[in-house]
Amino acid sequence: MGFKRIFMAALMLAAAQPALSQPIPVEDFFKLSSFNSVQLSPDGKYIAATVPLEDKTALVIMDLKTKQITASHKPQNTVHVMGFYWVSAYRVVYTVAFKTGKYANPVASAGIYALNADGTNQGTQYAAGVSPRILDTLKDDDKFVLVQYRGDRGVDTIGKMNVENGDIKAMARSAPWVGYGSFTVDNASEPRFYLTGKNMKDLTTYIRKGDKWEWEIFHQSKVSGHDIEIQGFSSDNSIVYYSMTQDSGPDALYTYSMKTGERKQVVRDDNVNPAGLLSSPVDDAPFAVRFMDGFPRYEWLDKSNPYAKDLMSLQASFPDTEVSRTSSTYDGKKSIYVVYSDTNQGEFYLFDHVTKKAEHLVSSKPWLDSSKLSLMDPVKFKARDGLELEGFLTLPKGSKGKNLPLIIHPHGGPFGPYDGWGFREEIQLLANRGYAVLQVNFRGSGNYGKAFQEKGYKQWGKAMQDDLTDATRWAIAQGIADPNRICIYGASYGGYAALMGAAKEPSLYKCAVGNVGVYDLPDMVAEDAGSGGMMNPLKVFFRETANPEDSTSSPTRVAGQIKVPVYMMAGSKDTTCPPEWTKKMYKALEVAGVPVQMHIYEGEMHGNVQVSNQVDFANRLLAFLDQHIGKK
Helix, strand or coil: HHCCCCCHHHHHHHHHCCCCCCCHHHHHHHHCCCCEEECCCCCCCCEEEEEECCCEEEEEEECCCCCCCCECCCCCEEEEEEEEEEECCCCCEEEEECCCCCCCCCEEEECCCEEEEECCCCCEEEEECEEEEEEECCCCCEEEEEEECCHHCCCCCEEEECCCCCCCEEEECCCCCCCEEEEEECCCCCCCEEEEECCEEEEEEEEECCCCCEEEEEEEEEHHHHCEEEEEEECCCCCEEEEEECCCCCCEEEEEEEECCCCEHHHCCCCCCCEEEEEEECCCCCCEEEEEEEEEEEECCCCCCHHHEEEEEHHHHCCCCCEEEEEECCCCCCCEEEEEEEEEEEEEEECCCCEEEEEEECCCCCCCCCHHHEEEEEEEEEEEEEEEEEEEEEECCCCCCCCCCEEECCCCCCCCCCCCCCHHHHHHHHHCCCCCEEEECCCCCCCCCHHHCCCCCCCCHHHHHHHHHHHHHHHHCCCCCCEEEEEEEEEEEHHHHHHHHHHHHHCCCCCEEEEEECCCCCHHHHCCCCCCCCCCCHHHHHHHHHCCCCCHHEEEEHHCCCCCCCCEECCCCCCCCHHHHHHHHHHHHHHCCCCCEEECCCCCCCCCHHHHHHHHEEEEHHHHHHHHHCCC
């Protein structure tokens, strides 16, 4: 898919330059999607779907035949329906999480909710006091689900929860270790693994092989120096699939025999980590491994599997897209697939595995015309120390791809998250207004292996920043960017990188934009007031992986080195990157005589969620960019 598309794009660029696409209204990009996720009921009569509502996410159930909504749950503000599962032909259980802003990580609520397809017996919170987690929906049991919860003396315990009233019956089985951890069950709903540990650097995975409740150590990260993650099981549960980090390069996928104990590497990509195991909805037989290697691609474990054949057929029917199955009926005869791309946020189809016909159900953003949007293509280049880096380049549709105003757009995190191929409304907006956008998976990003991520540790403002600089110079050398019209813009860690880039490379960028950013590393890792000396685990991690002791790595302390206009935004109620951090940076820039603008959005948290504020921010951003690097 990727080679063909890149080749065709090259032919288009070589041809006479067509007119740039007409501006799409800003509001169209940020208008709330119709649906986020859609799942089919076990009997194929209903679909359940999550619906975004600015600062909350609702759950709706719809009759597939009449297309009428039969049930819904609308949570309170900042609460989002996250995971939801059909546990029978008529009942859905779901979990919710609190999310304090567009860029914030969701925090799961300690409870499970449920509702019926006809709208009855809904919205009840179950087992809130014992922090339950759904392990298995028990396909052959309409009344119960398997859950993990905090049992007597706070020990992780497994039990069956009644989905009608929330009662949990312990199975007299508890964790092999007193502490916090997580169970993994096999395809027969039997607990087989338990992961726990003192911290992220000292994790132990236990295995239970037989019928008795006996555990033994399967893997210790502190001993091996590697981390593992259970990915799935063979259809008969005799083989375990797990991924493991390596000394260098990306993670590999292994199998483990429950009978012989043999471990064998089965798949390893040269470039990226395994991104998931695909299995049959009928017998759970794995048939493919997914990789996010620029464009999504698959390593086929069993091409003869009927669901592998259907997926390959759908991929051929929807070229230059990603096709992913969201759910299936219990008999496996019908499934819902989502088809998405860099120019399409998502189209949901009902696919009949018997007739091989696909019926369009719903679209996420039907008002956006994909033909007017821009392609996002993967690029590769080397950093100054020889490390190969990857990124994504989005060019304005209809441009020749040369001598363009360029936005360098670093992602947040910085450790673990990474930029991948797909639809991004903000990227599409910038491209629609004539800007090229370059996203960079700098060292420290996820998806490229443990060693690549750890290369970013203690490199805030140093090698991580140099990667962005090298990406910028690569774009100039390729003739993509007009060297006099380049701006760096990001949110959260990306906001830090934007301001740090302007300070470290005062002649490379013509402006910088920071949104809900980190600007002073000592502030980021400082103990919370009233914490009694106990550090937030995330702050402990950043204390170990950032470099707050280095005064040259905090934008607030090198503000005098910035020579270009700066624009900053923040949310008044942001607890991840408090607005005081933005105000402190603003004052430092004012003192240094740097042209600076700041806007604090009242009521917003870590990234705007109100559509009106997203539109307002986009208009302010465009006005700032147009002023400093816009069209000649």
